[in-house]
Structures are given as structure tokens and as C-alpha cells.
Amino acid sequence: MRFAETGFNLEVDLTRGSIERVETDPRLTEQHLGGLGTNARLLWDRVPPGAEPFSPENLLIFSTGLLVGTPAPGANRTIVSTFSPQTKLMAYSMMGGFFAPELKHAGYDKVILRGQSPDLVYLWIHNDKVEIRDASHLRGKGAVETQDLIRKELRQPEAHVAAIGLAGESRVFFASIEQGKSSASRGGLGAVMGDKKLKAIAVRGTKDINIARPAEFMAQCNGILEYIAVRRQHLIPGVMPILAGLGSPQEMAVHDEKWHTENFMWGNSRLRRKDFWNEEIQKQWTETLESFRTRLISCYNCPMKCGATLSIPGLPTYMMKCFSKLTYTMAAMADLDFGLKIAQRATEYGVDGFSAPQVMAFGFELLEAGILTDKDFEGMPADDQGKFHWLLDRIVRREGIGDVLADGTHWAAERIGKGAEAFAHNNIKKHEQLPLKLGMLNPIYFLMYSTGEKINITQIEGNFPQAPFATREEREEFVRDWPHVPDEKFKDYFVNWEQRGENSIPHYPPPAATCEIVDWQERMHYIDDSLGLCAGLSSFPLKPPYHIHNLPPFISAAAGIDLDEDGLTRIAARNRNLVRAVNVRRGMRRADEKPPEDHWKKRFPELEAQLMDEYYRFRGWNSQGIPTRQTLNELSLDYVADDFEEQGILEVGDGASRDGDTAGA
Numbered sequence: 001m002r003f004a005e006t007g008f009n010l011e012v013d014l015t016r017g018s019i020e021r022v023e024t025d026p027r028l029t030e031q032h033l034g035g036l037g038t039n040a041r042l043l044w045d046r047v048p049p050g051a052e053p054f055s056p057e058n059l060l061i062f063s064t065g066l067l068v069g070t071p072a073p074g075a076n077r078t079i080v081s082t083f084s085p086q087t088k089l090m091a092y093s094m095m096g097g098f099f100a101p102e103l104k105h106a107g108y109d110k111v112i113l114r115g116q117s118p119d120l121v122y123l124w125i126h127n128d129k130v131e132i133r134d135a136s137h138l139r140g141k142g143a144v145e146t147q148d149l150i151r152k153e154l155r156q157p158e159a160h161v162a163a164i165g166l167a168g169e170s171r172v173f174f175a176s177i178e179q180g181k182s183s184a185s186r187g188g189l190g191a192v193m194g195d196k197k198l199k200a201i202a203v204r205g206t207k208d209i210n211i212a213r214p215a216e217f218m219a220q221c222n223g224i225l226e227y228i229a230v231r232r233q234h235l236i237p238g239v240m241p242i243l244a245g246l247g248s249p250q251e252m253a254v255h256d257e258k259w260h261t262e263n264f265m266w267g268n269s270r271l272r273r274k275d276f277w278n279e280e281i282q283k284q285w286t287e288t289l290e291s292f293r294t295r296l297i298s299c300y301n302c303p304m305k306c307g308a309t310l311s312i313p314g315l316p317t318y319m320m321k322c323f324s325k326l327t328y329t330m331a332a333m334a335d336l337d338f339g340l341k342i343a344q345r346a347t348e349y350g351v352d353g354f355s356a357p358q359v360m361a362f363g364f365e366l367l368e369a370g371i372l373t374d375k376d377f378e379g380m381p382a383d384d385q386g387k388f389h390w391l392l393d394r395i396v397r398r399e400g401i402g403d404v405l406a407d408g409t410h411w412a413a414e415r416i417g418k419g420a421e422a423f424a425h426n427n428i429k430k431h432e433q434l435p436l437k438l439g440m441l442n443p444i445y446f447l448m449y450s451t452g453e454k455i456n457i458t459q460i461e462g463n464f465p466q467a468p469f470a471t472r473e474e475r476e477e478f479v480r481d482w483p484h485v486p487d488e489k490f491k492d493y494f495v496n497w498e499q500r501g502e503n504s505i506p507h508y509p510p511p512a513a514t515c516e517i518v519d520w521q522e523r524m525h526y527i528d529d530s531l532g533l534c535a536g537l538s539s540f541p542l543k544p545p546y547h548i549h550n551l552p553p554f555i556s557a558a559a560g561i562d563l564d565e566d567g568l569t570r571i572a573a574r575n576r577n578l579v580r581a582v583n584v585r586r587g588m589r590r591a592d593e594k595p596p597e598d599h600w601k602k603r604f605p606e607l608e609a610q611l612m613d614e615y616y617r618f619r620g621w622n623s624q625g626i627p628t629r630q631t632l633n634e635l636s637l638d639y640v641a642d643d644f645e646e647q648g649i650l651e652v653g654d655g656a657s658r659d660g661d662t663a664g665a
């Protein structure tokens with residue numbers, strides 16, 4: 001009997017129209033847990049390194065995590081993985097909501113899609129009955145609208161549906177997949193779904209999930225819930241409000257946007273409006289949000305309420321979460337009323353709420369700079385807000401200049417030329433980032449942005465505070481009750497971290513300690529992404545309910561796998577290295593590993609090089625960021641090392657790289 005997982009994947013070949021239920025190898029669960037880990041293994045094994053993202057060879061995987069669907073609070077993530085049209089590297093975006101638990105209850109751990117359908121279709125999974133159905137009548141329909149239409153057509157009001165909108169159908173490089181109360185937005189997953197001509201996946205499941213030691217597991221789950229209840233009453237003092245509690249930042253519940261609006265950059269991440277926020281704006285924005293927000297909402301089996309439904313007169317209801325509340329508003333230099341209205345249209349089109357506003361503002365900057373001309377924007381309304389609606393419509397239809405911008409700022413700049421590259425300034429590995437520009441380089445975030453495979457400035461925050469508290473007393477107070485640390489030395493690192501002077505950024509924490517902190521934060525994310533746990537209860541906030549010490553017995557009670565802290569740490573390292581290997585095989589090297597040039601005003605090239613060297617050494621990678629044979633062998637990834645040697649990525653015998661130099665491991 002399999003525990004926590006079902007032990008079966010659904011394999012769908014969209015070219016042939018075939019569907020298979022395939023039993024999986026339990027040893028893979030022991031090696032990778034599930035979710036992101038086993039997705040990476042599938043992409044490694046089955047997608048040739050040269051395969052284009054838009055090709056039948058590319059896989060699109062919808063995966064549950066190992067604990068999804070069990071009573072584990074917050075275990076509800078769908079991990080969607082593929083190769084991104086924008087970065088050309090592995091993309092994995094997670095969505096909350098209800099889809100993954102429903103899939104697990106239908107009897108599947110993953111849906112693995114390959115090929116390309118000749119016509120637009122959707123997949124209907126109802127326990128053992130699975131069929132590919134015609135979706136030609138859904139062509140051009142909104143992503144949220146499609147979910148409702150499919151539920152009605154199937155007469156299954158309880159079904160959960162993940163769908164793309166027009167942006168996905170048009171293969172817009174930043175198209176999202178929308179699902180109920182969540183979305184998988186980063187990396188252009190919706191474009192790959194559109195390329196496969198798959199409009200949606202609907203799922204309804206009513207089967208049980210087996211737990212290895214139910215009484216023990218339920219007691220642990222109750223402990224997590226009790227901790228959440230207590231922690232909600234004890235906010236962390238001295239940090240910004242969205243980092244004081246648990247969960248994904250509960251933007252839809254807050255009205256004070258002074259911090260975001262004055263610290264984040266407006267337009268195409270260009271302009272800081274230091275004195276923007278005042279009482280009048282707060283009053284106006286509060287009224288706007290309260291009049292549109294119908295209720296705060298949760299994901300499956302979670303007591304937090306991180307999202308909200310918005311019902312704007314004359315528009316269909318939609319869901320919003322986190323910083324997308326402000327992205328359109330700030331890109332268009334507009335007010336919240338505009339931002340919430342255009343976001344409804346953008347959600348139906350299915351576009352990433354970080355990339356899309358920036359891409360549009362980038363287009364207008366190029367127009368102002370004379371790099372694009374009025375001819376490119378023929379027919380555009382004159383008013384500022386109308387312009388954004390007009391351009392969004394062009395992008396998702398790939399019409400005129402919209403076709404160029406639909407590839408995102410990096411590829412659009414390359415196509416436009418004439419100096420447009422300088423305006424695509426906010427990318428990591430060709431992907432638009434959160435519009436945050438800061439003063440002094442922070443060594444921890446420098447490494448996480450540069451080397452993180454999630455290729456994302458947001459959603460990688462972690463359990464170590466982002467900045468030192470003002471006084472030593474406050475820091476000592478914080479570490480007094482901090483059982484989450486993997487080792488006591490992290491408490492010293494924090495207590496000794498000063499806002500100014502010798503022990504402040506950029507030279508503190510020193511490189512070796514910085515690597516250890518980054519490793520802790522990354523480790524927790526890799527664990528969450530394999531278990532399907534919401535980062536908002538584990539890897540993202542300060543002092544979360546899940547941590548490295550309570551997770552091994554928790555996983556063990558659910559899945560029946562013998563696991564201790566070292567074992568779990570090793571699995572996280574294996575998954576981290578396998579995802580890296582997938583990207584290395586597609587050509588990613590050290591030169592690609594950098595944050596946006598203007599992310600910090602004060603940069604330190606020598607220190608940054610030292611940090612990169614130290615981190616690569618710490619990880620057991622060579623100077624190009626390639627895991628050495630020794631590292632790979634230690635993690636039972638010998639087959640990766642063999643492949644690297646065969647491809648000439650590593651030299652046989654010594655782990656050296658032919659396009660780099662000798663390994664430092």
C-alpha cells in the first residue's frame with residue numbers, strides 16, 4: 001500500500017489522444033518526496049536538452065506534493081513544471097487553492113502531458129474515468145469564465161478546473177494558468193499549455209488517501225493548527241506588517257500601503273515616489289478596496305485567509321492575492337480603482353500580474369523615448385488608463401506592437417533594438433522581477449536572486465529576517481524563542497547583525513555565514529515544493545509552524561518513510577542539485593547568474609564575485625555553477641554526472657568543466 005501519495009500518474013499524449021494510468025516507482029518518492037523533486041526527474045529523463053519549450057517534446061506536468069490532500073494544514077500546492085518560453089530554462093510555479101487535493105482524491109499524484117493536440121481540447125478527470133474533450137467552443141473565453149462553463153457543461157459544480165485564457169492560447173510568454181482561488185503565473189506555463197492546445201483540466205475526485213500512522217499524524221496536524229492559532233496572536237515586532245504574521249502576505253486585508261507605494265518603483269520599475277502616501281489617498285484606497293472586496297478566502301485545509309474575492313459593479317467576480325493588488329496601479333501611475341479593474345480583465349486573459357504591467361509600462365517608456373513611434377500605437381486612446389487597457393488587449397491577441405511585447409521585455413527589446421535593451425532593466429534570466437530597487441547590496445538576497453532556480457525576486461523569502469532589528473536587545477529577544485534554526489549558530493549570526501558599522505550589509509553576514517543562511521532558506525523551499533506545502537506556513541515567514549525539526553516525523557507518520565533531519569536535508573539538496581542540473585544541461589552558466597544591474601544602487605563587484613565563489617564551493621559546484629561528480633555521486637545523482645561527462649559539460653574524472661575551470665568541491 002502507498003501512503004500519502006496514490007502511487008499513480010496520469011500520462012496523456014495530446015498528439016495521439018492517449019491516456020494511461022501508470023504506477024510509479026516508490027523509490028523515487030524516497031529519493032525526491034514528490035512535487036518539484038519528481039517533476040525535475042521527469043524533465044531530466046524525458047525532455048531532450050535541446051527541446052524547444054513550444055514543441056511536442058516538452059512536458060507540462062501538474063503535480064501534487066507528497067502531503068497534498070492529507071490533513072496536513074496548508075498542504076494544497078499544485079506544482080506545475082515545464083520549460084519556459086521566456087527563460088528557456090525549467091519553470092516551476094506553484095498554485096494554491098483546491099486543484100491538487102482534488103487530483104490526489106481522484107487517484108493521481110501527477111498529470112503528465114506531452115505532445116500537442118491538433119485542436120483545442122480540455123481534459124476531464126473524474127476518478128478512474130478520464131477523457132479528452134473538445135474545447136473549440138471555449139476558444140477565446142476567459143480563464144475564470146472557462147472554469148464556470150466547464151463545470152456547467154459537465155454538471156459538476158464540485159469540480160476544480162485549471163484553465164488558460166486568451167493569453168495562453170496566443171502563447172504570450174507570460175501567460176498564466178488560473179484555477180479557482182489561485183494561479184500558476186511565473187515562467188509562462190500558460191503559454192506552454194496553449195501551445196499544447198489544452199484549454200483546461202477539470203478534476204473531481206472522491207477517493208481516500210492512505211496515511212501510514214493516522215493517530216500519530218492527526219496529533220501532529222492538531223499541533224500545527226494550535227501553533228498557527230497562537231502565532232496569529234503574536235505578531236513579530238519590528239518588521240513590516242506583511243512579514244509579521246503567517247501566510248502569504250495578506251495584502252487584501254491591509255489598507256496601509258505606505259511601505260509598498262513609497263519603496264517599490266512605479267512605471268517600468270523606474271520611479272520611486274517617496275512622498276506619495278497621505279491621508280487622503282489612504283481614505284480613497286480604503287473605500288475602493290472595501291467596496292470591491294466581497295470576502296477574504298482560504299486555500300484547501302488552511303485556517304489563514306490570504307486572498308479575497310473582488311466584485312466590481314459591471315464586472316464578473318474574481319480572486320486576488322498578495323502584491324498583484326498594486327502592480328497594475330503602480331505600472332500605470334494610477335489609483336487603486338484602476339488597478340483592481342484592469343486586474344479583472346488581466347485575470348480573465350490569464351497573464352502574470354508581475355510581468356504584464358511591467359511589459360506594458362516598458363512599451364510606453366519606449367514610446368516616450370522615441371524608440372517606438374505613434375505608428376506602433378495607432379488607434380490607442382489618449383487617456384492614461386485607456387492606454388493600458390488598449391495595450392493589454394493587443395498583447396493577448398498578439399496584434400501589432402502587442403505581438404512584440406507578448407514575448408516579454410527581454411525578447412521584445414532584442415527584436416526592437418535601437419537601445420530598447422536598456423529599458424528591459426528589471427530581469428533575472430530574461431524574466432521580469434518585482435519592481436523593487438534598493439540602496440545597499442544585501443549579500444543574502446544577492447545570492448538568492450543570482451543563483452535561485454525559481455528565477456524570482458519574490459516568493460523566495462525565508463525564515464531568517466531580511467534585515468537586522470534596530471537594537472541588540474530586540475535581536476536577543478527575537479532569538480530567545482527561535483527553535484526553528486537548524487543550528488544555534490544562526491542565532492549568533494542574527495544577534496551580531498547591525499544596521500550600521502562593521503557588522504552591517506554588504507560585508508555582514510560574512511560570505512561563509514551568508515551561504516549557510518541561504519542554504520537554510522533554500523532547503524525549506526525545496527522541502528515545501530516537494531511536499532506541496534504552502535510556503536506561507538513554512539519556508540516564507542518568520543517562526544512558521546513547520547520547520548526542519550518537526551517535518552521529518554511529520555512526513556514519516558504520513559508517508560511511512562523513515563526520515564530524520566539529515567535524511568530530509570539530503571533529499572532537499574538532491575532536489576536542489578537536480579533542478580540545477582536540468583538548467584545546466586540547457587546551457588545555464590555563471591554569466592547568467594545575476595540580479596538586475598540596478599536592483600541595488602551600491603554594488604561591490606569584488607565582494608559579489610567572492611560571494612559567488614564561496615556559494616558555488618559551499619554547494620560543491622565548480623566555478624561555472626555546475627555540480628561536480630563528487631557532489632552528484634554523494635547525492636546518488638551519478639546518472640547526472642555520467643550525462644554531464646558524456647555531453648562534455650564535465651571532464652571525465654576530475655569534475656572540471658570544459659567551459660569553466662577546475663571544480664572547487
Ligand code: SF4
Nearest residue numbers: 247299302306534536
Ligand atoms: S497560508 Fe494563505 S496562501 Fe497559504 S494555504 Fe493558507 S490561505 Fe493559502
